[in-house]
Amino acid sequence: xxxxxxxxxxxxxxxxxxxxxxxxxxxxxxxxxxxxxxxxxxxxxxxxxxxxxxxxxxxxxxxxxxxxxxxxxxxxxxxxxxxxxxxxxxxxxxxxxxxxxxxxxxxxxxxxxxxxxxxxxxxxxxxxxxxxxxxxxxxxxxxxxxxxxxxxxxxxxxxxxxxxxxxxxxxxxxxxxxxxxxxxxxxxxxxxxxxxxxxxxxxxxxx
Numbered sequence: 775x776x777x778x779x780x781x782x783x784x785x786x787x788x789x790x791x792x793x794x795x796x797x798x799x800x801x802x803x804x805x806x807x808x809x810x811x812x813x814x815x816x817x818x819x820x821x822x823x824x825x826x827x828x829x830x831x832x833x834x835x836x837x838x839x840x841x842x843x844x845x846x847x848x849x850x851x852x853x854x855x856x857x858x859x860x861x862x863x864x865x866x867x868x869x870x871x872x873x874x875x876x877x878x879x880x881x882x883x884x885x886x887x888x889x890x891x892x893x894x895x896x897x898x899x900x901x902x903x904x905x906x907x908x909x910x911x912x913x914x915x916x917x918x919x920x921x922x923x924x925x926x927x928x929x930x931x932x933x934x935x936x937x938x939x940x941x942x943x944x945x946x947x948x949x950x951x952x953x954x955x956x957x958x959x960x961x962x963x964x965x966x967x968x969x970x971x972x973x974x975x976x977x978x979x980x981x
Contacts (some may be wrong), residue, residue: 777971780823780942787979788821794821794904795946801900803950809896810870816950824945826929829879832945833858836926839881843894844919844931847902851913851972853965854932855898858925859890863959867893867951879922887920894918901946909976912957932964 777783783791787861807814830836840858847853865875866887876882882890895918902913921928932943946961967975974980 776905777967777974779967780944780970783823783970785909787974788823790974790977790979791944792821792910794901795910797819797902797904797907798946802897803919805896805900806893809892810867810952812866812870812953814950814952815828819946821944821946825942826932829943829945829962830925830929833925834860836929838925839879839922840925840928841882841890841895841920841922842931843891843898844921845894846916847899847911847913847965847969848916850911851902851905851965851969853963854970855901855915855964856928856932856962857894857897858928858960858962859893860958862955863952863957864890866955866957882920882922882927883967891918891920894920897959897961901961905973909919910975911972911976928961929962932962 796818799819803814803816817899822863824832834840840860843857845855847855861876861879864879867889870878871889872886876886895915898915898918902915906912944963944965946963950957950959971980
C-alpha cells in the first residue's frame with residue numbers, strides 16, 4: 775500500500791523525516807553562519823504533519839506580514855519549500871552588510887531582496903542536501919522567489935499547487951540564535967507525494 779497523503783506516514787517514516795530536519799538544520803546553520811559572518815545556532819528541528827491552517831497559526835496568524843522565500847524542488851525530488859522570516863530575522867541578516875535597518879518589509883531594496891533570497895536558497899538547499907545524504911537521491915532547487923505579504927496569502931501558494939497533499943504539509947519549526955539573539959523561522963517543506971514515496975522506497979521503508 776503506497777502513500778496517498780502525508781497522514782499515511784508511519785512512525786518509522788516520520789523518524790526519517792525528523793532526521794532530514796536534524797541534518798538540514800545543521801547544514802543550514804553552518805551555511806548561514808558563513809554567509810552573514812555571524813554565529814548561528816539552530817536547535818533540533820521539530821518536524822510534524824500539520825494542516826495549512828495550523829501552520830498559519832504557528833507562523834503568527836493569517837494577517838501577520840512576513841517575507842516568504844519560495845523555492846521549488848526539481849529533479850528526482852519534486853515539491854516546494856517555503857521559508858517565512860520576520861523583520862527581526864531580516865535585520866539580523868541585513869546588518870551583516872548594511873547599517874540601515876529595515877523598518878518596512880514592503881520597502882525592501884534590491885540588495886536586501888537578493889541577500890534574503892540567498893538565505894532562503896541556502897536554508898532550503900540544506901534540507902534538499904539532507905535528503906540526498908540519507909537516500910542518495912539527487913535533487914536541486916530552482917532560483918528562489920521572495921515575496922512580502924500576509925502569512926495567509928503566502929500560504930495560499932502551496933495550497934493551490936499541492937492540493938494532492940490533502941491540506942497537510944511537513945512543518946519544520948526552527949528556533950535559532952544569531953550571535954546569541956533568539957530568532958524564529960518557519961520552514962514548510964512540501965514534497966510531492968510521488969517523491970515522498972520514492973524516498974521511502976529508497977530507504978526500504980515503503981509499505
